[in-house]
Amino acid sequence: MRAGISTPVSKEFIFHTDVDWMKRVPKLLGIVLGKHICFSMPAEFIPPTLFRHELEHVYQQIRDGRVRFYLNYIYYQIRYRGYDNNPYEIEAYEKQHFPLQESEEQALWSLRENSPH
Numbered sequence: 756m757r758a759g760i761s762t763p764v765s766k767e768f769i770f771h772t773d774v775d776w777m778k779r780v781p782k783l784l785g786i787v788l789g790k791h792i793c794f795s796m797p798a799e800f801i802p803p804t805l806f807r808h809e810l811e812h813v814y815q816q817i818r819d820g821r822v823r824f825y826l827n828y829i830y831y832q833i834r835y836r837g838y839d840n841n842p843y844e845i846e847a848y849e850k851q852h853f854p855l856q857e858s859e860e861q862a863l864w865s866l867r868e869n870s871p872h
């Protein structure tokens with residue numbers, strides 16, 4: 756699906772699923788780029804933990820500010836020598852196991868309902 760749909764998570768954010776260019780990047784399953792929440796797989800195959808992980812990056816952006824989030828993220832990548840020790844990733848990996856809140860579950864379901872088969 757190319758066109759994004761907005762969801763109850765935030766009207767400001769747009770989901771994209773089955774993103775072609777991501778399939779060519781090894782191990783890249785999900786990424787948040789500004790207001791775009793992107794997944795490499797079709798909506799029905801997005802694991803809830805991955806969905807929750809990417810939403811956590813959305814919440815980090817909202818909490819810290821978008822520009823600051825990306826500047827911090829780059830700084831952390833250097834300071835903590837990569838992805839595994841980046842505090843934003845540590846937080847997202849911890850919280851990805853939290854149960855989906857109602858609005859998050861709605862977002863995942865509406866994504867699945869709106870995805871073409």
Ligand SMILES: [Zn+2]
Nearest residue numbers: 808812844847
């Ligand atoms: Zn992450």
